[in-house]
Amino acid sequence: MAEGSLTATAAAPGVAAGSRRPRRALDLRYQPGFGTVAICCVLLLYAPILVLTVFSFNGGSSVTRWGGFGLGWYAKALQDEGFHDAALTTLKISITATIVSTLVATAAALATTRTRRWPGQTATFIVINLPLMVPEIVTAVASLSFFALLASVAHLNFGLGNLMLVHTVFCIPFAYMPIRARLEDMDLTLEQAAADLYATPWQTFKRVTLPLLMPGITAGAALAFIVSFDDFTITQLVAGPGQMTLPLFIWNRTRVPLTPEINAMSTILLGVSVIFVTVSFLIARRRRD
Amino acid sequence: MAAAAEATPTNQRVAEAQALMRRRWLRARWGLSAPAVLIILLFGILPLMIMVVYSFLEAGEYGGVNWKLSTDAYVSFLFQRDIFDGTLTFSPDYLIIFLRSIIFALATTVICLLLGFPTAYFMATRPPSQRTLWVFLITIPFWSNLLVRTIAVMITIRDEGLINDFLLWLGLIDKPIVMLYTNFAIMLGLLYSFLPFMVLPLYASIEKMDFRLVEAGFDLYATRGRVLRRIIIPLAKPGIIAGCLLVFIPAIGAYVTPLILGGGKHLIIGDLIALQFGSSRNWPLGSAQALILMVGVLIALLFYVRTTTGKAQALHG
């Protein structure tokens, strides 16, 4: 625990180290009202999704009026053909986008981090982060225009590949950031030591850099996947006829009278996110030990 | 430049060897970063340029464009052409929508900041074991599907939603309050969507703060409020700016929120642009509007870069 960090407990006289924190008046970190605001924010953030989740177990058929506990809606959702197809399509797109963007982002991170300046480095960094700086709706319509042009002028249509390409583009910066962060944290002398011990650059990468970089790559891949999996705006505008992803599927279901089936499907999607966040936290925790 | 070395054979040999190594090194850098750059250039930047070109073309009849140059799109942004005599009259409709979006985005940013800062500070001052839990709690909505979260809000605030049910049951009202499809709904949706985007960067910034500076403030007779205003907040400035940008930019181009909570009234930009590419079949106009939006965002980003250059924060290589 670093000295001077925000939570280093000030040793109040007579208080044994590690025991209760000093009283409010003496606690230098305390600011009045902040705790209340924090708790309220968290409650507000979770209230709607908790309601959504709870009512997915609704036995009755109203979205917000409770009719007893029941898993019927999950059964219905999981048996829905459309739901299956959408899930499959989403997985195809997201997995492809994740793999490509992570590979490409790893290479780019290796090239742009912890290095003496090289011509084009700043430009590369800007280009890689560009998708983050453009509002989603703009990317969506630009991509739509692009593929429409491709289809009408060059008669090129990659089918699902259109979506995969677009997803890959915006996944790259999301994969890039954690990898770069991890790379910057790594001790440069380790790679020098490997070279000193007769490892060629490729051997150094395989035996030293890559294993140590893995947590960053995993985090980047997880981020890229979730961002692609959850995407709605860009997908909706670029998707051609018959291309249905899970978010699009759920969106279609809001156009018809609402049933708790939508709660069930939404909760499943939320579940995927929760799993990803949990797993990445667990990995980060294990790394720190 | 390099040391004034005589061109002895030794020095030449050394220089050549070094030049060779440098060329190889440079080629490796370019090679590694090329795939990412190429993909983004081809499928990210090229489409944007095509969109810009489209904004200067004529609208096609069934959507798409006709390849005839025209500034109709930009003209119709500010003016309306009378169909009978072709005169132009100033039409503020689109401008109003843009302005409304900016106001929404600004309001969202400010409120998120007011709510997010205490939250982030509180989280950062918890003991380490608790802190992980808090970060975990905030991260989940951060990475959850925005569509689903917005649907959750819709379900809660609609006329047959939980809030109205609850208030009716309590007897406080006798008919449902209309919340859905109003400005209020959009505002609420924006706040709900982007609050985690403000909290996390703020938290990251405050957590790294050197608390000894705060202790110094107290040592020099500052009150809690003064320490907050004069020490903590200025120190957290990088996080504040990052959070504000992370909220403002998506908020101004928000699409999902007005789609679900706006009821098709096309009150803000995202909705409006999508409309042009949908039923309005005016791709050039949509492109023009998208371009104007993007330029606005880039201006905001330039502002960010300007305020953080000097501190070794911004695009360092």
Next chain:
Amino acid sequence: MAEIAAVEAVGVTKVFGAGAEAVRALDEVSVAVRQNEFFTLLGPSGCGKTTLLRLIAGFEQPTAGEILLKGKPVEHLPPYQRAVNTVFQSYALFPHMTVAENIAFGLEMRGTSKEKTSGVVEEMLSLVKLTGFGGRRPAQLSGGQQQRVALARALANSPDVLLLDEPLSALDLKLRQEMRGELKNLQRRTGITFVFVTHDQEEALTMSDRIAVMSRGRIQQLGAPLEIYERPVNRFVADFIGDTNFLEASVDGRKGEYIHCRVADSLDFLASPAANAAAGAKVTLAIRPEKIQLRPGGTAGTIAQTVYVGTDTNYEVRIADSLRLNVRVQNAVDGRGQYAVGDKVGIEVPAGAARMLQD
């Protein structure tokens, strides 16, 4: 018949940066390290010693000049093609490998067979007295143990030259002193040429066969420890190593192999000459505190301050208004110092103990 130097730098210059911000880390440095010797680069931070080491290892390239290993130029060879190994200041142990895997790494990279490798690993572990630690990870070891693993990892490859970059600086005093002896023994036993970098002059004096004292990118003096200590050639070396009194003196004339100098119109010294000096010239004399002898009841000076340092007492002797001498006198067996503040003392300096500096 000269033996080939293990490492030689010829006119090596290294400049970092360009234009106004250019930093000349090394300025036409030429030095030859003999085979099997314990050679130390000594100097304050920024003097260029680490830069020179990195040039030998191959992590940097010289701006001008060449580096020779056993007579062959190597500037175009990357580190993994040079027969030198480095012990890093931060140890740089691979955290995701065990101790045994760390030590085996260099052998593995060169394609050594598995049996031979494990044999060498065992040998190295016993050499650094860490037998049985093969399965541990670096994070589980203490600082001293990590340092020894770093050493073993480098030695496992039987390099021609071993480079050590301030390897003891992270250890606390007792451990450091212990390791000095162990390193010296190791070098003698293995016969490997050691090039050792440090800013600690006591370390340099105790361990080295020869020392190169460096400052601002240049070698100030090169010689055996005794040579460096007893006969510093300039002010920097005299000041950096040990304590020194610097005195402004005027030359009276030659007296045999010494030069007669006069300080403050009251003290006479027979100084060993750095060069010939004409009568009346102004020179700087350097005298070590322990070479000055005090005589009770004399009139040369007064004790102004006493500082007890365990084995000795340091006295500050006031000669004239502007002249103070630091004198170190070993304490008596019972630990007591001989003089007190205010005592009047005489001063005696053996012939040749005062050194005339070239500067």
